[in-house]
Amino acid sequence: MFGTPQYTRDRCVTGIHGLDEILRGGVPYGSTVLIGGTCGSGKTTMCIEFLVHGAQMGEACAYFAATEPSVKLLENVRQYSFFDMEMVDKGLINVFDMDVLYSWLGLTKATFDRDDIDALVKAITDIVNTIGVTRLVIDSVTTLCYKVPNDQLIRDFLFTLGKTLATQGCTSFLVAEITSAGAKAHWSSFGVEEAILDGIMVLGDIDRMGHLLRYIQVIKMRGTDHSRAKYAVELTPMGVMLTPMLKWGVGSR
């Protein structure tokens, strides 16, 4: 009765050591996944590695930098041995600065209205369609949502974006900045993102005997069975490595 499912969705292999095992093969294709995490928890590194793996497979990837200038981001990720600047130069990883995109679209106001949001979704969709993007990262969607004046518009924006990207067969990671993972009842900045997206992965820190250990937890992933345990995250020059977290008695949470 509860045997192996007869149908399994195609997977987008993240290439992140340990993550694909947790997700039983990878993120289901076309999913829009929220990567929530505190600062310094490894969200950006993980997302870049996700794109690099796609580029290595010959896929077109897009990274929308909203929290830091792309120049700074590229300088930072160059230290990782898994990252090769040629991928950017050859157009396999296309890095876009959100403020440049805003400027090109005339989105110079402090807050966006529905027309602005529609224009932004259309622009991202155009980019995905025109260059055939199959992996996309928006880092972070939180800074973008700060410009959206109410929860309903944020919900509409993310829903429309997720739906459009899924239609194009694009697997997307939307980064969300949160102040303290696990301490709140929700995993995103605005609380509305989590309900409408296909998956949620949370990165955070755990205090272990005075040391902050990074961890990741897959909270939700539609279309696949997955572990919901916490995994230790190690940021190495080779990339992100996930290892099962040992339960160290009382106070480990």
Added chain:
Amino acid sequence: MARKIDFDPDDVEFFGDLGSIGSPKLDKMMNGGIPRGFTILCIGEPGAGMDLFMKQFASVAEDPENTILLSTAESENEILQVYRRYKWPLDLMVRTLGEEFNEAVLEKELEASRFRLEGFSMEDIQRLAQTRFVEENTTDYLIEMANQVTQLGPFFRCAIDNLDFFFQRNEAARVISMLRVMQAHTQLNRGLLVLSVSSGTVAHSIEREISLISDIVFEFEVKQLGNSFETRMVIRKFRNSPENLRVYTYRVTPEEGITPETVDRVI
């Protein structure tokens, strides 16, 4: 203490105490012209010929390198066409701030509308992926205007057509502050500065304040009389020469441009 300007005695003799307004007949009616160092404000209704008057004033250009027409509404080509039509000298400096603004700001807005309506082409996307910084148009056109005027040397001649552009984009207090700087520079350098503003563009209190800064105030009016129009220039203020306050009816001739017809009445 104001900065002292050392005037060249030859210049003092050449330029004299009075400068032409642009029309010999008007100069004569105003007892020889405009005192050097004066700031003249023109307030006018559309169609009254104020734009032409501004060009005519600049066309005198005793020293072309020290004469400038700053236009915010017309292109350089349009201005030159008028100069050619009236056979006025073309060697003065012309700066079209409106054109500069259109190129920098409006073209960008137009491109944004195109992107929003038509989307990105592959070429646009490649360019977007290679653009790392926002090209901010940080040009402050009000400062540009003030800088341009304050760079002019002794006995300069400058026409700014018109101030509406600045009042529409800046706080009135800021524009007035810049006008004070330019007025002081004009006075100090014995220059002639003509400013124009359309009637009703600014609040009455602001118009009054600019009138106070200015030494002369001309008002350009156009009235419909039956099947024709009558254009009139009212001299509302003439510092130290109230005898010059008058209402002139003027016409535009192909030879002289704006030229007074008769003196209607004394205010």
